[in-house]
Amino acid sequence: MKVLVVGAGKSPNVGDQLIEKVLGWTLQNKLDIDTVSYFDLEQGKYNIDYKQPEVDVDDIKENVEQQKKYYLPRFIKTFLSIKWSDEELINSVKNNDLIIIGGGHLLIDNYSCFLLNIIRVARMAQKHNKKVVLWSVGVGSKHTYIWKVIARMFIKNIPVFTRDSKSLIRAKKLGLNTQNYILDPAFFVNDMVAPKVNKETLGLFIMDPYEMVRHSENLYKREDIAAWWLKLINILSDQYDKITIYNNGSLQDVKFIHKYLVPKIDDEKVLVHPRVLSADELIDSVNKNNLILAQRLHAVIPALALNKKVYALEWDEKLTNILADLNLQEFLLSYQMEPSQIANKLISSKPHINILDEQKLNYLQNLKSAIIENDK
Template sequence: MKKIMICGVPNSNNLGDRVIIESMNYIYEQYLNKYEIVNFDIVSGKIYNGNLDVKIKLNSNGFRKKMIPNILRRMKVYSNYKKNEKLNLELENIISKQDCVVIGGGHLLIDNYLHFPLAINQIVQLAKEYQIPVIIAFVGAKGKWSQRAKKLLVDSLDYAKCISVRDSASKDFLVSINSKYKEKTQVISDPALFVKDFVGISDKNKMNIGIGIMDPNEIARHAKIKWSRDEAAGWWKKIITDLEKKDLRVNIFTNGAPTDNAFVEYYIKPHFEKNNNVKIMEYPKNYKELIQNIERQDAVIAQRLHACLPSISFENKTFGVIWDEKVEGVFNELGMSEYLIDFRIAPNSLIKKIESSLANGTRLEKEIINKINLKKVEMKEYLYNYT
């Protein structure tokens, strides 16, 4: 049996990243079951299968942190990465035994102070040394890239046998880097659309509306939009209160990132602790708990892409809060632009839009479900044809 390494960032505190890897594993195990799979986290190494400790800690947005020049951040990351001999030896030992390496999915083609560019390039260079093909699958791509990151990622993209991204904006960005990626890159979708396939669906009684909340300070790391914690808390409290008044059970959840947990704990939870129609779901300790929290809902309103996609996989109406190109891009690829909502619009008008949609049921329209199934076929065919 051939061996394949599927790598991303499954050990991330954002459990949506683990959902991606498990979805990739499912595609190979269910439809391409001629491979022995090993998973690897490009930042931390071997995949961790235990429960994560629930952490409640807001990310800092202090003045001192903002004053650190990006070049110093990159130098620190580079130094730490090169010193991590254990990770490098572990990686070489695994790659040398593989027949193929798959990098994806997730928002990997970005310059997060060289974290991902260095890690991806290291994997690709080792694969090249051992003459092992590399597939880049279902990733997101976004700039700006520093000159160092650009060299690392372009070298990696050039060696890759094929590239697929999850939305048109990602392909457009890669083509802006070099026009040669226009032919090499396919726009498909995100593997989290397979979540329903390997989880199944449970029975429900009263209509449950899931509210997937993210710390708004995360927006500043990825977009130019500004939304303070106080502003975000006020917006969410209005949305939740209006939904609860319509006799809906509102369940608030996170993807497990410590800063998301803390934002809910300190800014949202105190307002609803005594409200029987609003529940703060337990912060997930592993990807299965995250999926369970989402599967229990009839409809979802969420910010993080991998709070939205499992819900879409369950064919439930899912409203994505626009805060980054990736959310908007993936929704557009699925024909779900009508399900995008903008936090800069007053909650009253958004509630009317959501209420009007739910009045026709909580299941996605047939045309969208057909598009989802088509994207899943395209993902299976991509991996089958290029692995």
């Protein structure tokens, strides 16, 4: 069987590439799928070992503060910009037996951008009599009437597996063909890469606060969050021989780190890792540390999978919901906490107990069932 994995794998945030790479590895090594190829919803076919182009930090344009954007003009612009039928998509669909769309936070209403591109792939699959499944997807909490109507018209019959229980409930309310909720694919990274046993090293995976403003109800300012991180780093530098600041590849995260933090850090113990350009570099960044504090979901998930001591900074409900499903809420911290409180948590942290065996077995059973059902 040949499988086409479709998602946002060419996003500068290489967490999306990580999702698809681990999913592809799992398909081939756990379920003996013959070949897996990859297709980005917006940018087309790509190699799963793709590296992002390097960008000079000075050339990164900082996102402005939140502005009011009107839905319909953005929707129309997106609709008109989509290549509804192109040779690359046609060949990718025709040359595969099953189309797996996911994982990632794809069922959100980003002016219907993801949805319209999912429909583009699904319609092409239907035209060529290929089966489609939405796999380990996140579902947003708010959708416009336009999104709901279009979704029910074009994707209501596609089997939907979500990556958390809240997303499953939301998908049901949207009238979609819900099946089950399962793990995020990235939880299998420790099957693909052996965990490294490290000395007590600390990695801080830092995100641009504006991302919180764009994707959640938080209204933090960059200057305030920068001051919070600088205070925390100052406290921790007395406890650790080395602290490394990492990123998930997002250009805005890198810009924030270099504009708001780097100029005010004068401590040879504190290192700033270059921008990660691939999923492999992200995995390595996580794996080389023993203790991790992270905000982006796909720094937290591989850290858990690789059995690191890890704490997560709350910002978006998708992170909160996934940790809640695993009963790991106690490892969720907040910017509302004083840096001294965070430091105490990190210093006294203990390794997590591996609790994923049952969930991983359930994941594989559901994935196998989806493949068998679509192979009929």
